[in-house]
Amino acid sequence: MSDVQLIELSVNGQRYEAIVEPRRTLVDVLRHDLGLTGTHVGCEHGICGACTILIDGAPARACLMFAAQAEGCEIRTVESLAHEDGSMNDLQQCFSAHHGLQCGFCTPGFLMLAEGFLAEAPDATREEIREVVASNLCRCTGYQTIVDAIEDCAARRRRACD
Template sequence: MTDVEIRVRINGATRHDRIPPRLTLADYLRERCGLTGTHLGCEHGVCGACTVLFDGEAVRACLIFAVQADGAELTTIEGIAGADGELSPVQAAFRDEHGLQCGFCTPGFIVSATAFLRENPTPSDEEIREAISGNLCRCTGYQGIVRAVRAAAGEHDPDGSVDTVTANST
C-alpha cells in the first residue's frame, strides 16, 4: 500500500507526515510523534489507556487509523497541562487525591475525565463512575480516581476531606 499524507494538529502544533494507511493513531502518536504518554494496553479499545482527545472528544487511539485524524485537532496527555507546565485541575486532583498508583492507566483516565468535566462540570458520583467506566485500573480500586474527578469538578467529599479544586476547562 502507498503511504498517505496527513496533516494534524497535536497539542497545538501542526504536523505533516506520510504514513501507512493502516497505522493506528496510538502507534502514530507513540512512534512517529514521540508522545509516549498515550499508552497501549489491550489494543482492543477496552482498557482506555490510549485515550486522547480527537476534536475535543475522548476516543480510543488504538481503534482509529491515523489517516482518519487528517485535519483533526488532537490532544494527548502531554497537551493537558498548561503551556507553562502547570498541571491542569484534573492532573492536580489526581495527584492530590491519590488517583494513581503505578501510573500506566493514569493518562487515559485524566484525558477521559477532562473531556467528561467539560461536558458535565458538576457531576454526581454515579455520573463520575459511569464516565470512567471505560477506563480500567488494576491498582487503585477507583476510590482515589472518583475523589480526584470530584475534586477537579469542585465538589467536596462528603466527609469534608477533599479541598476544592476549581475546574477551568482550557
C-alpha cells in the same frame, strides 16, 4: 495504488505531517512518529482505555482509529494538560492530591477521559463520574481515589466560575 500517504495532524495545537501506511493506528503515529509517549498502548482492542485521547474534545481510543481518520481533527494528548512551565493543571493536581494513581500506566487515559467528560458535564454527580470511569481499566487503585480526584476537580472548576 500507493501503500503510504501523507497526512496532516493537529495535535496539542501544533501541526504535524506524517507519511503513514493507511493501516497505521493513531496511537502508533502519536508515540512513534511524533514522540508523544504519554498516550499508552494497553490492550490494542479499545477495552482498557490506556490510549484515551481527545478528538475534537471528545474522548476516543487512539488504538481503534487509523491515523488517516484523524486528519482534520483537533487531537489532544495528555501532554496538553500541563502548563507551559511544566506545572500540572488542576486535574493532574487533584489526581496527585487524592492518590488517583499508583503504577501510573492507566493515568493518562483516565486524565484525558476526565478532561473530556468535565468539559461536557461540569456539574456531573459522583454517580455519573463513577459510570464514566468504568469505561477505563485500572488494576491498582480500585477507582475510588480516581472518582474522588475527578469530583474534586469538578467542584474546584465550578467554584472558579462563580
